[in-house]
Amino acid sequence: xxxxxxxxxxxxxxxxxxxxxxxxxxxxxxxxxxxxxxxxxxxxxxxxxxxxxxxxxxxxxxxxxxxxxxxxxxxxxxxxxxxxxxxxxxxxxxxxxxxxxxxxxxxxxxxxxxxxxxxxxxxxxxxxxxxxxxxxxxxxxxxxxxxxxxxxxxxxxxxxxxxxxxxxxxxxxxxxxxxxxxxxxxxxxxxxxxxxxxxxxxxxxxxxxxxxxxxxxxxxxxxxxxxxxxxxxxxxxxxxxxxxxxxxxxxxxxxxxxxxxxxxxxxxxxxxxxxxxxxxxxxxxxxxxxxxxxxxxxxxxxxxxxxxxxxxxxxxxxxxxxxxxxxxxxxxxxxxxxxxxxxxxx
Numbered sequence: 001x002x003x004x005x006x007x008x009x010x011x012x013x014x015x016x017x018x019x020x021x022x023x024x025x026x027x028x029x030x031x032x033x034x035x036x037x038x039x040x041x042x043x044x045x046x047x048x049x050x051x052x053x054x055x056x057x058x059x060x061x062x063x064x065x066x067x068x069x070x071x072x073x074x075x076x077x078x079x080x081x082x083x084x085x086x087x088x089x090x091x092x093x094x095x096x097x098x099x100x101x102x103x104x105x106x107x108x109x110x111x112x113x114x115x116x117x118x119x120x121x122x123x124x125x126x127x128x129x130x131x132x133x134x135x136x137x138x139x140x141x142x143x144x145x146x147x148x149x150x151x152x153x154x155x156x157x158x159x160x161x162x163x164x165x166x167x168x169x170x171x172x173x174x175x176x177x178x179x180x181x182x183x184x185x186x187x188x189x190x191x192x193x194x195x196x197x198x199x200x201x202x203x204x205x206x207x208x209x210x211x212x213x214x215x216x217x218x219x220x221x222x223x224x225x226x227x228x229x230x231x232x233x234x235x236x237x238x239x240x241x242x243x244x245x246x247x248x249x250x251x252x253x254x255x256x257x258x259x260x261x262x263x264x265x266x267x268x269x270x271x272x273x274x275x276x277x278x279x280x281x282x283x284x285x286x287x288x289x290x291x292x293x294x295x296x297x298x299x300x301x302x303x304x305x306x307x308x309x310x311x312x313x314x315x316x317x318x319x320x321x322x323x324x325x326x327x328x329x330x331x332x333x334x335x336x337x338x339x340x341x342x343x344x345x346x
Contacts, residue, residue, distance in 0.1 A: 002190070002193040002194060002230070002233070004193065004196075004197075004198045004199075004233065005198070006140055006198050007135075007137060007138055007139060007140045007141070007198070008024060008071045008072060008138055008139055008140035009138070010022060010023060010024035010071050011024040011071050011072050011140040011198075011318070012140075013315075014257075014278045014315075014316050014317060014318050015199070015232070015256055015257065015277065015278050015316075017274075017275070017277070017278075017315045017316050018315065019310075019311035019312045019314075019315040020311060020315070021311055021345045021346065022341075022342050022345045022346060023314075023317045023318060023319040023341070023345065024071035024072060024140075024318050024319065025070055025071050025072075025318070025319045025320065025338055025341060025342075026070050026071060026072035026073070026074065026142075026318070026320060027070070027320050027321050027324070027325050027334070028074075028203075028237070028259075028320065028321060028323060028324040028325070029324030029325045030064045030068070030070055030074065030325060030334075031060045031061050031063055031064050031074070031076050032324070032325060032327070033327040033328075034325050034326065034327055034328060034329040034330075034331065034334075035063060035064055035067070035331065036331065037060075037063035037064070037066075037067060038060055038063060041056065041059065041060060046092070047078075047092045047094075048092060050076065051076060051077050051078055051081070051123075051127075052123050052127075054123065054126040054127040054129070054130040054131075055130060057075070057076045057077065057127035057130070057131065058076075058127065058130040058131040058133070058134045059134070060076040061073045061074065061075065061076045061131045061135075061141075062131070062134050062135060064334075065135060065136070065139055067331070068334050068335060068338055069338065070139070070338075071139065071140065072139065072140040072141070072142060072318075073131060073135055073139055073140070073141050073142075074141070074142050074143070074144060074201075075124065075127060075128055075131060075141070075142070075143040075144060075192065075197065076127070076131075077124055077127065077143075077144070078096070079144065079145060079146030079150070079151070079203055080096050080098075080146065080151070080154060081120070081121060081124070082117070082121065082145065082146065082151060082181070082184055082185060082188055083098060083151060083154060083155055084120065085112070085117040085118070085119075085120030085121050085184070086111045086112050086114075086117045086180065086181075086184065087110065087111055087112045087117070088100060088102075088111070088155065096154075097158070098154070098155065098158060101155065101156060101157065101158055102152075102155045102156050102173075102177065103156065103166065104173070105170075105172060105173050105176060108173070108176055108177060108180070111180055113180070114180055114181075114183045114184035114187065117184050118184060118187045118188070118191070121184075121187075121188050121191060122191060124143070124188070124191055124192055124195070125191040125192065125194055125195035126195065127195070128141065128143055128192050128195030128196050128197050129195045129196055131196075132195070132196035140198050140199075141196060141197055141198055142197055142198055142199040142200065142201060142235075143189075143192030143193070143195075143197035143199070143200040143201070144192075144200060144201040144202070144203055145185050145188050145189060145192075145200060145201075145202060145203075146185075146202075146203055146204070146205075147202050147203060147204025147205075147206075147207055147219065147222075147223075147236075147238065148178060148181050148182055148185060148218065148219075148222045149204060149206055149207050149210065149218045149219055150203070150204045150205045150206040150207065151181060151185075152167060152174065152177055152178070152181065152218075153167065153206040155177070164206075164209060168214070174218065178218070178222070182222050182225065185222075185226070186225070186226065186229060189226060189229075189230060189234070190230075193230065193233060198233075199233055199234070199235055199256055200230070200233060200234055200235070201234075201235045201236070201237060201259075202223060202226065202234060202235065202236045202237070203237055203238075204219060204236065204237065204238040205238070205239050207219045207238040207241070207245070208238055208239060208240030208241050208242070208245065209240075210245075212244060212245075212248075215245055215248060216248060219238070219245075219248075219249075220248050220249065220252060223236055223249070223252055223255070224252050224253070227252055227253065227254040227255045227256075228253070228254055231254035232254060232255075232256045232277070233256060234254075234255055234256055235255070235256045235257050235258060235259070235277075235278065235280075236249050236252075236255060236257075236258040236259070237258060237259035237260075237280070239261050239323055240261065240263075241260065241261065243264075246258070246260060246264070246269070246273065247273075250273045250276055255276070255277055256277050256278060257276070257277030257278030257279060257280065257316065257318070258277070258278075258279065258280070259279070259280035259281050259282070259318075259320065260279065260280070260281045260282050260322075261281065261282060261322040261323055262281070262282050262283065262284035262285070262321070262322025262323070263322070264281065264282060265305070266279075266281050266282050266302075266305075266306060266317070267305035267306055267308070267309060269281070269282075270306070270309060270313065270314050270316070270317055271309070271313065274313070274314075274315060274316050275316075277316060278316045278317070278318050279316050279317055279318070280317075280318040280319075280320045281318075281320055281321070281322060282320065282321065282322045283299070283302055283319075283320070283321050283322065283337060284298075284302075284321075284322050285321040285322055285323055285324065285325060285326055285329070286326065288325070288326070288329045288330065288333040288334070288337065289326075289328075289329065289330070289333070290333075292332065292333075292336065295333055295336060295337075296336065296340065299336070299337055299340045299341070300340070300344075303340070303341065303344045303345075307344060307345070319341050
């Protein structure tokens with residue numbers, strides 16, 4: 001196991017289930033297109049350059065910490081890079097496009113072995129190291145990889161949602177692809193932990209489309225492998241999860257914690273699922289487009305049920321959004337949500 005030091009006290013308390021008043025705060029996509037700092041860099045550099053050049057990736061990740069005072073920074077990268085490393089090609093025009101799709105078992109022969117593919121992901125370790133060097137000492141740093149099922153979905157149909165009939169009806173294909181992909185992701189996680197990530201999140205956008213049996217097989221199975229290999233260093237988030245799926249994730253031994261989207265009551269989630277690890281969420285990111293006075297009221301309505309819990313009952317809470325910060329979100333709204341959250345629990 002790679003031991004790590006948690007730099008941010010509130011984040012460390014949440015992961016260790018120590019009661020506290022003010023929660024740690026970080027948002028998915030806190031570095032991105034909504035932020036003027038990122039857009040300025042994007043005038044000069046391509047998305048691929050911003051991800052793959054460690055100095056630039058570090059600068060992108062640092063921007064929102066400097067601007068908004070997040071407790072946690074996250075590696076600036078993309079979840080599709082393992083597919084590129086396997087030899088599937090990857091361009092952004094402006095969205096991601098792979099050079100070919102996996103539509104048969106024969107296509108798997110076109111992939112590099114994971115022992116060779118990992119070489120194509122070492123830039124992430126360097127990006128994590130450089131990000132750690134430029135961040136303030138009291139800001140935590142986390143990494144991320146895409147969930148195996150979500151990456152398989154992209155590899156097969158070129159997006160994270162759509163007709164999954166091929167995947168759902170070709171067991172051998174899935175098992176053979178997982179035999180390549182899951183070991184690669186384990187090594188990818190290890191690279192990020194070696195670079196200085198305190199935690200690695202698994203972002204699994206497509207997993208909510210699975211039935212309970214296949215969710216257990218293709219999500220819980222590999223996530224359990226990751227958590228056993230890196231105990232209390234793996235977090236999980238899937239958009240559009242069901243309560244049953246959240247329960248399955250909650251029961252994974254050694255998982256550091258999980259996030260929920262805005263369709264869940266965070267108060268009820270904390271009450272029902274606390275005790276195993278952190279729970280992150282889950283203010284509705286679309287509300288950040290509201291005019292300030294309305295947004296302030298929406299924030300108050302959201303926070304009040306959480307305030308009704310005492311610190312012991314809400315231990316482990318990491319404040320965040322239901323999903324990522326949306327493009328064109330006003331920066332003033334990010335400031336307001338962070339400020340109002342800290343003020344409410346001070």
